[in-house]
Amino acid sequence: MSDKPIRILYIDDEEHNLHSFKATFRKQWDITTTVSVVEAEELIEKKDFNIILADQRMPIMTGVQFFEKIRDQYPTIIRILITGHTDVGAAIDAINKGEVFRFIDKPWDYTYVENAIQHAFDIYKTREDLKQRNIELQKANEELDKFVYSASHDLRAPLMSVLGIVNLALLEDDLQSQNEYLELIRKSVKKLDTFIINIIDYYKNSRGIPEVTSIDFEELITEVRATIQYLPEYGNLKITTDINQEGIFRSDIMKLRIVFNNLINNAVKFQDITKTDPFIHIKITASPSGATILVEDNGMGIREMDQDKIFKMFYRAGATNSGSGIGLYIVHEAVSKLEGAIKITSTYGEGSIFEITIPSINK
């Protein structure tokens, strides 16, 4: 059984049938009844029914005619016809024109009616689920298209740059210039590698099975810091931490690592080199209910017009060469998967603060 009761409309010109049906089933289902097909149409317009039961013999129009009339406009509602006597002609019409799901014979056999309705609802639900699944698939497909398009660009562009440099180097006799070109090739290859690592992170993040463990933020930050201190852009950046962890905080370490990796990497990459004391300050407060993470820097900052777009896939703020536009998208995805929230406060030229709140996964 689903959470909400099945919504049924029953149309019959014999009022005592409506009464007895309602009396029998009103506790388990949401039942609306009417003696008039005209009123029935108004009711369908107002309420979202799962199943319609209609008597075949009614004034104005028969049950089959009624079904035929509403079929195209309300294709999702399952139709059940009630007949007093088995008339082959009516049965053929019911199937061909009214496309009814089932017949119910009068007088009622309550178990049969119950089964028929339950079965009809199962079909209704399966169709709705399928529709929902289709919408989701369509969305996933569109995302994949976009992903392939952008990935193909971001994978190919650095390669084509390398090829361009090779062509250029072939025109050059001077050994010193050759070395410069090699250095450029190194950078380009590095960039490509970063992108590939990001893609793999994204994949692990979206498809992988979450691994929930007790998190030691101190350890995690130390680990992430170890991987970034060798970045060529690191410079004389100062990283300070202020970690307050009380009790056990449980989460998916893989996703948290992605979050910290990207945020800290960005802060390193987008330092403001004109400032004398570049810093990153990481403040974490964690408890068994949840964690608040602040990553603050005095880097380049993000323009206001870009702030609502930076979490989108392949959006790159500014005309700089360093980003692939996927890092913050992955961060956003990871935080959403952890049922948390991410917020940015930034002043262009002054710095940025990323604030993340994540609930602890206790089960």
Add this chain to the structure above:
Amino acid sequence: MTLIDIILIDDSAFDLFIYEKLLIKSGIAKSVRTFNSAREALKYLIDEGHLLPHTVILLDLQMPDMNGFEFIEEFSRVSEILKNKIKIFMLSSTIDNGDIEKARESPDIIDLLSKPLEIDLLKRKLQI
């Protein structure tokens, strides 16, 4: 051989460097001006285009803020006098059929050249 004035528009500082060098080294360029943003290049064309000699633009496609096609859309609104002085080639690593088709259909794009740029191909296209 006629030397040409060239404007490069590419968000990749890397590619600007490579192609500027390549164009100068190959001996086909009289001048090379580079822009790392399509929006800045557009502003330059609108503000100072009247001073420009006949110019060839090599335009990247995928760029943040304003991409190559968005640039073309804005460019299509400039004066005919300016348009007649400028030849635009798109220079991109794209292999997307949609992009290729779109570039081919655009009256303001002469051709889509794939990265890395081949000087001989550019020469043939410009008939120099």
